[in-house]
Amino acid sequence: MNCKVEKTENANEVKLEITVDAEKFENAMKKVYFQNAKYINIPGFRKGKAPMNIVEKYYGAEIFYEDAFNEVATEAYDEAIDTNKIDVVSRPTVDIVQMEKGKDVIFTAVVQVKPEVELGKYKGIEIKKIEYPVKDEDVQNEIKQMQDKNSRLVTVDDRALENGDTATIDFEGFVDGVAFEGGKAEGHELEIGSGAFIPGFEDQLVGMKIDEEKEIKVTFPKEYFSKDLAGKEATFKVKLHEIKKKELPNLDDEFAKDVSEFDTLKELEASIKERLEKDNAQKAKYETEEAAIKAVCDKSKVEIPSGMVDMEVDHMIQDINQRLSYQGLKLEQYLKMIGKTEEEVRKEYEPQAIEAIKSRLTLEAVRKAEKIEATDEEINAKLEEMAKNYGKKVEEINDNENLKDYIKEGIESEKAIDFIVKNAKIKVKENYNWQKIAQDTHFTYQKAICETMAERQKKQIAQEKARIEKKNSAVEKETNNILPFKKRQIFA
Numbered sequence: 001m002n003c004k005v006e007k008t009e010n011a012n013e014v015k016l017e018i019t020v021d022a023e024k025f026e027n028a029m030k031k032v033y034f035q036n037a038k039y040i041n042i043p044g045f046r047k048g049k050a051p052m053n054i055v056e057k058y059y060g061a062e063i064f065y066e067d068a069f070n071e072v073a074t075e076a077y078d079e080a081i082d083t084n085k086i087d088v089v090s091r092p093t094v095d096i097v098q099m100e101k102g103k104d105v106i107f108t109a110v111v112q113v114k115p116e117v118e119l120g121k122y123k124g125i126e127i128k129k130i131e132y133p134v135k136d137e138d139v140q141n142e143i144k145q146m147q148d149k150n151s152r153l154v155t156v157d158d159r160a161l162e163n164g165d166t167a168t169i170d171f172e173g174f175v176d177g178v179a180f181e182g183g184k185a186e187g188h189e190l191e192i193g194s195g196a197f198i199p200g201f202e203d204q205l206v207g208m209k210i211d212e213e214k215e216i217k218v219t220f221p222k223e224y225f226s227k228d229l230a231g232k233e234a235t236f237k238v239k240l241h242e243i244k245k246k247e248l249p250n251l252d253d254e255f256a257k258d259v260s261e262f263d264t265l266k267e268l269e270a271s272i273k274e275r276l277e278k279d280n281a282q283k284a285k286y287e288t289e290e291a292a293i294k295a296v297c298d299k300s301k302v303e304i305p306s307g308m309v310d311m312e313v314d315h316m317i318q319d320i321n322q323r324l325s326y327q328g329l330k331l332e333q334y335l336k337m338i339g340k341t342e343e344e345v346r347k348e349y350e351p352q353a354i355e356a357i358k359s360r361l362t363l364e365a366v367r368k369a370e371k372i373e374a375t376d377e378e379i380n381a382k383l384e385e386m387a388k389n390y391g392k393k394v395e396e397i398n399d400n401e402n403l404k405d406y407i408k409e410g411i412e413s414e415k416a417i418d419f420i421v422k423n424a425k426i427k428v429k430e431n432y433n434w435q436k437i438a439q440d441t442h443f444t445y446q447k448a449i450c451e452t453m454a455e456r457q458k459k460q461i462a463q464e465k466a467r468i469e470k471k472n473s474a475v476e477k478e479t480n481n482i483l484p485f486k487k488r489q490i491f492a
Helices: 022-039 052-059 061-083 136-149 201-205 253-259 265-299 306-326 331-338 342-369 376-389 394-398 401-422 434-482 485-491
Strands: 002-007 013-020 093-098 105-112 126-128 152-156 166-175 178-191 213-219 233-247 425-427
Touching (some): 013 061, 022 052, 052 061, 061 105, 136 265, 265 401, 342 401, 376 394, 376 401
Parallel strands (some): 126 425
Antiparallel strands (some): 013 105, 152 233
């Protein structure tokens, strides 16, 4: 196998011209013949017994070309990539230059390669300090959620339906007088005010009494997942069967004992606050890192090949497909539900894919610039952690080189992020100086008053001037009416 590599006119693209020996191609053709001989029928021979040369004379040697080429080209291409250490990021575009029996096979493969990143400033970048302090109301909101989860529903029969109640209803929806699919249910429980139904539906139920029937008119949102219903007006026939209200438990020590391992409400609140502080700290750390990465990416330059974007979007679509499968759905069903084609979804994911690729490439460039590497101890520790999480022994996954490479890259990327953040200039929000704010406010107020007074005086002067000019004009007009013609010329 011989290979010539040359750059094309396009950035981050190379062309490989690969030559495969004639003998190797001939052997591949023989292999294809033996694999398919049993299917070949030649007059005068039992099925599958015709010699290869006879088959070639009858059908032409080209009958074996395609399969034989795929056999040798795949192997030759992989070897060429490895030998020349080409970091391919796209599928190859293959063109056959020469393919004849008894001659070397020559073909070209055009591929896109990983681009080089022109690093900008990555040390000493300025990022804002991100903090999420935990407020008392945050803790109380958590407590209220726990209270709500531990509530019970009590049947109400002495009043009309109110916001916050749970209604048991029958309903059927119609568009243009025709019932639509999925618009009917019996004995459905609906919490009023939850926003689970079309906007306006729940509001119109308020005030209904048990066994009352009512027609409700609503309009489906324009962005509704079903295109047949999106933006259309619908009429629902509704019957109310039952009203239930929430009965909340008292917020006391007994509540704390019932819903947690703590004996008092204060202990529960303290635990919630501690958890929220940890969660918020982690959130702040993540967002700080994201801000740092973005800042470095913004200062760096890289031209991302289209093939690289396509492959990244492929991974995203595969991830969607996998997550849908957990819910018993297929991608086709999901696309139908949201009313979009796969191409439309792919187009929507492209900006996200480009951002993800640029982040990876930039972090890789930082790793190279700072010679950041993962140690064997770090890789092994991660392997042990993964093995433990999956309930396996380290030995079972230790031989997986792809997994090791993945772990290595992950550790090094984390180190690069830590390096950027540690070397960043964190801008802390200044504390408020209320005395200065008061002084500045007073100054601004006095300035505004002065400017207003000056503007008012200016306006008054202009008005007075206009009044005088108007008076003089009237006097002049009156004088002109009195004086002889020649005298009036003096005033002209």
